[in-house]
Amino acid sequence: MVKDLSVDLCGVRLKNPVVPASGTFGFGLELAGDMDLNVLGGISLKGTTREARYGNPTPRIAECEGGMINSVGLQNPGIDVLVGEKVPALRKVYDGCVIANISGFSLDEYKECCAKADACEGIDILEVNVSCPNVHNGGMAFGTSAASAAEVTAAVKAVCRKPVFLKLSPNVADIVSIARACEDAGADGLTLVNTFLGMRIDIVRRKPVIANKMGGFSGRAIFPIALRMVYQVAHACRIPVMGCGGVATARDVVEMMMAGAAAVQVGAENIRNPFACPEIVAELPALMDELGINTLQEIIETV
Amino acid sequence: MRKSLYTISENSLIASKTFKMVLEGEGFEEGEFVDIGIPGYFLRRPLSVCDWEEGRLTLVYKVVGEGTKVLSEMPVGGELEVLTGLGKGFDPEACRERALLVGGGLGVPPLLLLAKRLKAQGKQVTAVLGFNKADEIILAGEFRGICDEVLISTVDGSVGVKGFVTAAIAAEKPSYDFFYTCGPMVMMKVVCNALEGPGEASLEERMGCGAGFCYGCSIETKNGPRRVCKDGPVFKKEDLIW
Numbered sequence: 001m002v003k004d005l006s007v008d009l010c011g012v013r014l015k016n017p018v019v020p021a022s023g024t025f026g027f028g029l030e031l032a033g034d035m036d037l038n039v040l041g042g043i044s045l046k047g048t049t050r051e052a053r054y055g056n057p058t059p060r061i062a063e064c065e066g067g068m069i070n071s072v073g074l075q076n077p078g079i080d081v082l083v084g085e086k087v088p089a090l091r092k093v094y095d096g097c098v099i100a101n102i103s104g105f106s107l108d109e110y111k112e113c114c115a116k117a118d119a120c121e122g123i124d125i126l127e128v129n130v131s132c133p134n135v136h137n138g139g140m141a142f143g144t145s146a147a148s149a150a151e152v153t154a155a156v157k158a159v160c161r162k163p164v165f166l167k168l169s170p171n172v173a174d175i176v177s178i179a180r181a182c183e184d185a186g187a188d189g190l191t192l193v194n195t196f197l198g199m200r201i202d203i204v205r206r207k208p209v210i211a212n213k214m215g216g217f218s219g220r221a222i223f224p225i226a227l228r229m230v231y232q233v234a235h236a237c238r239i240p241v242m243g244c245g246g247v248a249t250a251r252d253v254v255e256m257m258m259a260g261a262a263a264v265q266v267g268a269e270n271i272r273n274p275f276a277c278p279e280i281v282a283e284l285p286a287l288m289d290e291l292g293i294n295t296l297q298e299i300i301e302t303v
Numbered sequence: 304m305r306k307s308l309y310t311i312s313e314n315s316l317i318a319s320k321t322f323k324m325v326l327e328g329e330g331f332e333e334g335e336f337v338d339i340g341i342p343g344y345f346l347r348r349p350l351s352v353c354d355w356e357e358g359r360l361t362l363v364y365k366v367v368g369e370g371t372k373v374l375s376e377m378p379v380g381g382e383l384e385v386l387t388g389l390g391k392g393f394d395p396e397a398c399r400e401r402a403l404l405v406g407g408g409l410g411v412p413p414l415l416l417l418a419k420r421l422k423a424q425g426k427q428v429t430a431v432l433g434f435n436k437a438d439e440i441i442l443a444g445e446f447r448g449i450c451d452e453v454l455i456s457t458v459d460g461s462v463g464v465k466g467f468v469t470a471a472i473a474a475e476k477p478s479y480d481f482f483y484t485c486g487p488m489v490m491m492k493v494v495c496n497a498l499e500g501p502g503e504a505s506l507e508e509r510m511g512c513g514a515g516f517c518y519g520c521s522i523e524t525k526n527g528p529r530r531v532c533k534d535g536p537v538f539k540k541e542d543l544i545w
Contacts, residue, residue: 026516030533034304034514046518054521054528059509061519063346063370070511075518075528219345271512271519272345274386275306 003285004295007041007263009240010163010188012124014041014097014263017253017296018281021244021267022047022101022127022167023072027086031274032093039278042097044191044265045086047129048117049102050109052078056134062200062209067219067246068268069198071212073134074103079113083120091122098122101167103129104142107155118160127242128156131169131194133216140194143169146181153185163188165242170222170229171197179233191242191265192233193226219268222246227259234260234301248276250283254291260301304388304514305332309360311381314374317363319438321409322375323353326360332388335413335505335536337362338513340384344370347386349510349532351485353412353442354419360387363412363441389513393483393503393537395420403479403502404430404450405468405494407486411442413505414485418449427451429477433468433486437461452477469497492545502540506531 005016019042025031028043037043055075062069077086079102087098100117104110110128117123130143130152142148149166156164166182168175170193179190195216200209208214226245234241243261247253248269256264269276284296293299309328317323337360338347348370354361366372377383395402395417402421406414411432421428429452434440436459446453455463456471464471468490482502484494491504508531511519515533522531524542529535 024512024517026518030514030516054523055518058520058522060521061346061509061511061517063344066345068345068511070517070519072518072521075521268345271517272340272347273306274304274512274514274516 001294003288003293004297005284007297007300009097009125009242009263012097012163016041016281016284017257017261017263018277019044019097019099019242019263019265020270020277021265022129023070024267024270028090028094029086035275035278037094038096039281040096041263042099042125043090043094044099044101044127045082046076047074047101047103047132048076048079048082048113049074049104050079050113052076052081057211059209059211060215062215064198064200064217064219064221066221067217068271069200069210069215069217070195071134071210071215073212074132079116083116083123087120087122097124099125099127101127101129103132105135107152110152111155111159114156114164115159118162123162125163125165126156126160127165127167127191128152129167129194131167133169133171133195133197133214134212140169140171143178144172146178149178150181150185153182153187157186165189165191167191167194169194170225170245175229176232176236179237183237183239187239189240189242190233190237191244193229193245196222218245220246220248223252227256230256230261231259231303250280250287253280253284254287254299257296257299258301258303262300304386305330306384306386307331308382309385311377311379311383314377314379318441320366321439321441322364322366324362324364324374326362326383326385327358329358330387331355331358331360334388335390335392338386338389339374341370341373343373346511347513348374349389349513351413351505353415355416363409365409386513390532390536391534393417393505395424397501397503398426398481401427401479402429403477403482403498404428405472405482405484405486406430407433407468407490408435408439410484410486410490410505414483415442415445415449417483418446422449429454429479431456431468431471431477433457433471433490435459467493469493472498495540495543495545503537504540504543505537506535
């Protein structure tokens, strides 16, 4: 029997639930020559700010057991290049769901960038990043309290017509209260989780491995924690959740969906295996067959 | 970029903590470096391509941490998953007639393939290879078999000119119209500042994806931010900010 892998995200149809997570797949274009991007349900583009940013000093990457730490620090060419060059170029080779990931250092910056992304024809969904652990006074500062997360949500929703997802940080005491605050402020969906703030020390040099000392830990090791947070939030909110964190296989995708994810983002696994997403998409039909699933949409939040 | 399985046909100690690994398999894409998956480790390890011929890839690496230690203990016949076709390499066309290759330590291996290409184009090639001491010298015989002139320097003076590569260059004053360098960053900085005329340097940086999409290895250049893994690792001397 033909398997139906498609899922619905706020009225946007994805041909399958597999979406490379922001920051782990560039602007898609970087990999267009290496694979058929059109097998991907969606692509969450690299986090973008109002002005171009170089990001943090190197080293920005540290190896860990079961994952890695990154401290790229939102290197990006700025919102005008995103909507004027990157998205139009991606649209020439990609017909799936394009998700713009927006970061900011002030409410005004979030609003201005989201309004521009909202007006860009090639973008289907906005993902507002209130959870970047690698920049000061921005990103995560907005996502660690329910009040400020709600404030960003309301400000952005006031200037956008497209679906707005808030990307949440796991570095909080109660992710459910923040998720609920975003929902109450008008968010159309939620992406969770971003990376866990982590650190490594080079014991020979007696210095942090990462130039910026700390960074975001992600990879297979965080999967159970991310899954638990997706489960809690999906069961507490009515809006769809994109599940993210440690997803590396088709089995992980199914598990995330059963926990409540309407779509599933793959992050750090892309860094170690650039072909992770197309491989997962290719594995899904056989796994569905094994589990007696005909349409993926029907397994969402069944546990 | 391509992902393929390769079989280890050689993995032998050739100098202090330094191993030569020969991998055999299909589906190699040409590139300046390959990214090797090491069992039990999350990130791949980028290693420069020392030599390549159809179905046969030669790498020279040093044990610097746990990942490379595991690599050094892998048996002949074992399999490794390798990403090939990575990085922008040296441009042999940039040299008109006489090339100067300046390598230091583990920066020496990628210059071997470059030397072969330059010689195939009929160019004169001088290689200056620097090491800390005699037991760290690698590939000197291979370079002598290819290059017109090979100069060795060692920091302790046990072989060749005593001192750094710049000491050997100052002593022999080889003529060149273009230089190529690969080695420790501090060495390349000195070489790029000391040598007149145009040249290229192959940089080293801690990498994430190795293929240009994670932006983990970006550096500032005179042309703006550039990814070492994709826009480099080889950059023109005049573009670099040391």
